[in-house]
Amino acid sequence: MAIKIQESLEQFIRYIQLERNFSIHTVKEYQYDLNEFLDFCQAEGISDLNDVEYLHARLYVTKLYDEKKARTSISRKISSIRSFFRFLNREFNLDDAPFSSLYHPKKEKRLPNFFYEEEITKLFEENVGDDLKSIRNIALLELLYATGIRVSECTSIELGDIDLNYSILRVMGKGRKERIVPFGYYAQDALLKYINEARPQMMKNKKHNRLFVNMRGGELTSGGVRYILNEMIEKASLKTKIYPHMLRHTFATHLLNNGADLRTVQELLGHANLSSTQVYTHVTKEHLRNTYMNAHPRA
Numbered sequence: 001m002a003i004k005i006q007e008s009l010e011q012f013i014r015y016i017q018l019e020r021n022f023s024i025h026t027v028k029e030y031q032y033d034l035n036e037f038l039d040f041c042q043a044e045g046i047s048d049l050n051d052v053e054y055l056h057a058r059l060y061v062t063k064l065y066d067e068k069k070a071r072t073s074i075s076r077k078i079s080s081i082r083s084f085f086r087f088l089n090r091e092f093n094l095d096d097a098p099f100s101s102l103y104h105p106k107k108e109k110r111l112p113n114f115f116y117e118e119e120i121t122k123l124f125e126e127n128v129g130d131d132l133k134s135i136r137n138i139a140l141l142e143l144l145y146a147t148g149i150r151v152s153e154c155t156s157i158e159l160g161d162i163d164l165n166y167s168i169l170r171v172m173g174k175g176r177k178e179r180i181v182p183f184g185y186y187a188q189d190a191l192l193k194y195i196n197e198a199r200p201q202m203m204k205n206k207k208h209n210r211l212f213v214n215m216r217g218g219e220l221t222s223g224g225v226r227y228i229l230n231e232m233i234e235k236a237s238l239k240t241k242i243y244p245h246m247l248r249h250t251f252a253t254h255l256l257n258n259g260a261d262l263r264t265v266q267e268l269l270g271h272a273n274l275s276s277t278q279v280y281t282h283v284t285k286e287h288l289r290n291t292y293m294n295a296h297p298r299a
Helices: 005-019 024-043 054-066 071-092 117-125 132-147 151-153 184-202 222-236 244-257 262-271 273-295
Strands: 166-170 178-182
Touching: 005 024, 005 071, 024 054, 024 071, 054 071, 071 244, 117 132, 117 222, 117 244, 132 166, 132 184, 132 222, 132 244, 151 222, 151 244, 166 222, 178 262, 222 244, 244 262, 262 273
Parallel strands: none
Antiparallel strands: 166 178
16 A cells, blocks of 8 residues: 555644644644655655655654754654654554664763853843833743743733732643643732733733733744743853753752752653653752862862
C-alpha cells in the first residue's frame, strides 16, 4: 500500500493535536521538523514513504550536520521523525526501522543562563512606573519570576486562573497537565494594580479573559512577551540578552540557592522527570563555592 507524503503528514498532525493533546507550540515544532524531512525525501525522488530506507535516514542526519545544526536540534528532529514513523507503523504497517536504528547525538552540556539576584533587582527597579505600560510590564515580570512558568503558559492564563486571596495560579502545562503554583506578595501587589488599574483601560472595547494584553487590548503573544522583556533589559542598561525561559532558569536557580529541595522545584516547574530539574544543581555549584570561600577561615 502506497503511503503518500502529504496525506500521512496531515493524519499525523491531527493525531497529535486531537488524541495526544500536544500544545500549539509542540505541534508547530513537529510540523517544521517533518516538513524539512519530507522536502528532503522529495529532493531524493521519494514519493512513497515505504521507500525510505536506513541509508536515507543516515543521509538526512549527515545533511543536518553539514548545515551545522546544533546537536540538540538534530536530536529533536530525529525524535519527531521517529514518532511520525511509529504512527505510520501502527496505522499502515510501515517499516519504522530506518530511524529507530539511528543513535541520538550526545547533547552539549550547556548550563542554563540566569540572572544574579542583584541583576534581577535592578531589572525591577529600573522599570517601575505609573503609566499603563509600566504597570503591565512589572506585573508580567513579577509573575514570570515568581512562578517560573513557561511563556506559552503565561500567555494562556485567564483571569479565572488566578486566586489573589490565596496567591496561587492554576497553570496548564505540557501534555495538558494542570498544576498549582504559588506566588509571593510582590507579584500579588503588581497583579492587583495591573488588573484593577491598567488592564481595564488597555482593554478598551475588546472582550476576552486573557490576563495579559497588549497596548491595543488584544491577547499578548509569546513574541509580545519577548519584545517587552527586551525593552525592559534595555531600560535597565543590563549588558545581557534575555529570553522568557531565562526567567524560568532564574526562578529555579534562586530557589535552590536559597535552600529549596529539588523535588519541590521539580513540581513547581512542572517537570515530568527529576533529571530535567537536576541541571540546576550544576548552576548552584558556583554559589556554593562562593559561600565556602567567603565563610571558611582558611579559604
